[in-house]
Amino acid sequence: MLPYIILGKQVYIPTYNLMFGIGLILGILVFESGLKKVALTRVEYERMYTIIPLSIVIAFIGALFFDYLVHGHLGGFTFYGGLVSGAIVFLIFLRIYNLNIYKFLNLLIPSVIIGHAVGRIGCFLAGCCYGKPTDSLLGVIFPAGSLSSLKYGMGTRVHPTQLYESVFLFLLFIVIIKLVPFYKRFGIYLTGYGLFRFLIEFLRGDNRGIIFNQEFFSPSQFISILLMSAGIIYLNKIVLPEGDIDELHSDNQTGTL
Template structure:
């Protein structure tokens, strides 16, 4: 698990950054392919992708700063480090919010486009967590089980002790979720918003469970649960509430 792969002159290629970039590229190709098949205007896909990435980056960074408020108060220089320190849930919320604003301004069906993008979001997360594995961040707690992994040169994870491979666990879960979402979208052809709701609930439940095995306490804890677990609970409750309201709408509006 080496994060620094190789250098070309002054440019260093890092495993974390490479996997993030690869995930974005593959996710873009998938959403573009699905969008073309669905006769969606490509300009909207490009705009939503750009705004989603910008909103996701801002949201992930902002939520990280919120969880690190006490540390930032003691050391404000943390705010200057823009290359490290992100919270995935902040990225999801920020990206969705940016997409919602664009759809409202462009008079587009937000849920239709959200359904188009969320399978690719799960796919990108799968690649991103492999990047976390290379970097050593988001590591698991110490274990003596056979499936534990050991870092030897990590700047973030504890070295020379067996850890639960939470990065790979979430990566595998995200890839699995990607294929499930594609299957449901292709075979079941559900109403607008169902794929997005399935993603939000499924990812939140999976993330809630994996968080119990995380060992990087820097992410913040409140009471019995980590920050991400509280957010997961909120996402599930809000998503279920929205769908309860949606199901009470007239059938014509429900499928619009």
């Protein structure tokens, strides 16, 4: 845990904010790389850089608002709140501009994954999103004053669920850009991450919020079920026209960025 990087007297950088910024920059670079590998008109390219900043801003607000809904106070961010709100805005503007929804959703997904992976490292450094107590060799002990020590007591070993998720996301990023056909990226992400998030929630030890007046399943687990369902439908029911498949594969035969 390293919540701040001290640069001098009263000068410091919150590591959570730093990793969030790094993740955002990496995500933009990955998206830019993807755009260069798919044939776009100048108008499409310019519209993307109108849609993306707006989607990021709305995602930021959505993450803050959703955290308030499930916890009842301001001060935190919830990934799913940001993902859902940002995705809605992204889809709306793709439709308004009459852009190929399949193409740009599958282009965007690697950026979402890599940004999220780096962001979870920020969660570990800040000490939030911690896991339940464990005797496992993978367990970590957060220092005095950390959220987990305040909840479970000093010296308690807990699951580093932040790092579990970060490792999974880095692996998912590699799999999606190296092994998954371009037009299936979105479905694989929804299904894969939804399943992982549903399971990792059972190891989370921080306040998960309450929904439907029960505490066994967290709000994030219900959203995970929706994501998995949407991913399965996308992969098994949606059939792209032959021309669209050829277009999506035109510069992505290996699925690399």
